[in-house]
Amino acid sequence: MSNKGWEINDLLEVETCILDIPDEMLRNYEASEITFLSEHLGEEVTQHSYDLREEDAEGKRLKAVVFEVEGEVIGGYGVLPNWDPGIFNLDEKERLINEQMIK
Numbered sequence: 001m002s003n004k005g006w007e008i009n010d011l012l013e014v015e016t017c018i019l020d021i022p023d024e025m026l027r028n029y030e031a032s033e034i035t036f037l038s039e040h041l042g043e044e045v046t047q048h049s050y051d052l053r054e055e056d057a058e059g060k061r062l063k064a065v066v067f068e069v070e071g072e073v074i075g076g077y078g079v080l081p082n083w084d085p086g087i088f089n090l091d092e093k094e095r096l097i098n099e100q101m102i103k
Contacts, residue, residue, distance in 0.1 A: 036075030
């Protein structure tokens with residue numbers, strides 16, 4: 001996470017499951033340039049949810065979700081509470097700052 005410029009405040013949850021995402025949701029992720037999920041459908045993944053130090057324009061903390069398969073990070077995405085579609089590629093920190101979406 002820090003290699004993408006994000007600061008972790010707290011680990012919220014760790015969950016292991018078989019990755020199963022409906023097509024419509026998968027298209028929403030892909031529209032936000034989150035493309036790794038479709039490559040791992042049906043696989044057992046460990047999902048780590050983090051509370052980040054960064055806040056949105058209204059002062060609410062952002063969250064990040066990072067996925068692992070067999071101990072290797074396969075990707076992740078961020079969650080911006082008051083924004084539609086609400087998810088973003090973790091590589092987009094500079095753009096979100098420039099567009100004043102986050103502080």
